[in-house]
Amino acid sequence: MPDTTTPYDAIIVGGSFAGLSAGLQLARARRRILVIDEGSRRNRFSSHSHGFLGQDGREPAAIVAEAKAQLLAYPTVTWREGRASEARAEADGFSIADGDGGRHQARRLLLATGLRDELPEISGLRERWGRSVLHCPYCHGYELGGGRLGVLASGTHSAQKAALVADWGEVTLFLNGEPEPDTEQLALLARREVALERTRLAGIEGQGEAMSGIRLADGRLVPLKALFATGRVCPASPIAAELGCELEDMPFGVIVRADEWKRTSVPGVFVAGDVAVARHSIASAVADGATAAVGLHQSLL
Numbered sequence: 001m002p003d004t005t006t007p008y009d010a011i012i013v014g015g016s017f018a019g020l021s022a023g024l025q026l027a028r029a030r031r032r033i034l035v036i037d038e039g040s041r042r043n044r045f046s047s048h049s050h051g052f053l054g055q056d057g058r059e060p061a062a063i064v065a066e067a068k069a070q071l072l073a074y075p076t077v078t079w080r081e082g083r084a085s086e087a088r089a090e091a092d093g094f095s096i097a098d099g100d101g102g103r104h105q106a107r108r109l110l111l112a113t114g115l116r117d118e119l120p121e122i123s124g125l126r127e128r129w130g131r132s133v134l135h136c137p138y139c140h141g142y143e144l145g146g147g148r149l150g151v152l153a154s155g156t157h158s159a160q161k162a163a164l165v166a167d168w169g170e171v172t173l174f175l176n177g178e179p180e181p182d183t184e185q186l187a188l189l190a191r192r193e194v195a196l197e198r199t200r201l202a203g204i205e206g207q208g209e210a211m212s213g214i215r216l217a218d219g220r221l222v223p224l225k226a227l228f229a230t231g232r233v234c235p236a237s238p239i240a241a242e243l244g245c246e247l248e249d250m251p252f253g254v255i256v257r258a259d260e261w262k263r264t265s266v267p268g269v270f271v272a273g274d275v276a277v278a279r280h281s282i283a284s285a286v287a288d289g290a291t292a293a294v295g296l297h298q299s300l301l
């Protein structure tokens, strides 16, 4: 019979790449853990995932399903589907509600809840997210096979991104009302043969998920295979903020501040994955989850 009275050693909120990786380390340390996950991974819009060692080109859902099956083979792991909420600090740890009206206790909390993308409001963009509107050239640039690519500016860092994307094709940087690049950035863009378009976007055109080009406000059509666009990001769950964890403003949005062992500013609360790192990839999330688990485990001794 599973023990339902003793608090778990840790509750992990978020059972995707970071949460699964953390769970595996803690399960292998023979710790009792509960994973609560509502299954809305950030890359659920993409059919294939790239750049993660040993899994290149696989469906993201298949990678997660295999990792989950391996984790659940450990007897000290409990898994609940649903949205965790109402986390509270208590005398000996924390309690948190699952989506079914249950409340669970643990000595430590590990938040691996990921980020939510707040996409730019441009006609035709949302329905192509993860298909021909992309967030990261390392993840999906190679498969485009060169050709005309766009980068949609979302701040002063976008000139650097356009210069980077030039390794994957012929790039146009669409300012769409964002500030003009400075002299140094203009020199970099020229060196990388990036074209600059200052006219605002009217919308994205193409059949289905594919893109034929960008329609500009003055009526011109700029033919494109794909557009790299990032809006702002924010934590997908408010739990860290509700518990009082310090947040950190980054050029691309907000993440949760953590130290090298992934301890947040609230003792006993750890964080891992996209919500806690500046570089967003499966490899980073998996590494971060493993680091957080070791930090959390050592804090239990």
Ligand SMILES: Cc1cc2nc3c(=O)[nH]c(=O)nc-3n(C[C@H](O)[C@H](O)[C@H](O)COP(=O)(O)OP(=O)(O)OC[C@H]3O[C@@H](n4cnc5c(N)ncnc54)[C@H](O)[C@@H]3O)c2cc1C
Binding pocket: 013, 014, 015, 016, 017, 018, 019, 036, 037, 038, 039, 040, 041, 042, 043, 044, 045, 046, 048, 049, 050, 051, 052, 082, 083, 084, 085, 112, 113, 114, 115, 117, 129, 130, 135, 139, 140, 236, 237, 239, 272, 273, 274, 275, 280, 281, 282, 283, 285
């Ligand atoms: C369109 C797109 C394509 C991408 N393609 C690639 C790629 O090809 N290769 C690559 O390396 N990276 C890719 N990425 C980046 C990758 O998706 C992220 O880096 C990775 O998913 C981060 O993992 P994570 O575990 O931190 O968060 P996520 O994978 O986002 O998982 C967070 C989990 O926590 C759950 N959760 C959140 N709040 C709660 C709550 N309150 N209660 C319960 N559960 C909760 C969510 O439902 C989700 O299951 C892509 C990203 C996007 C947006």
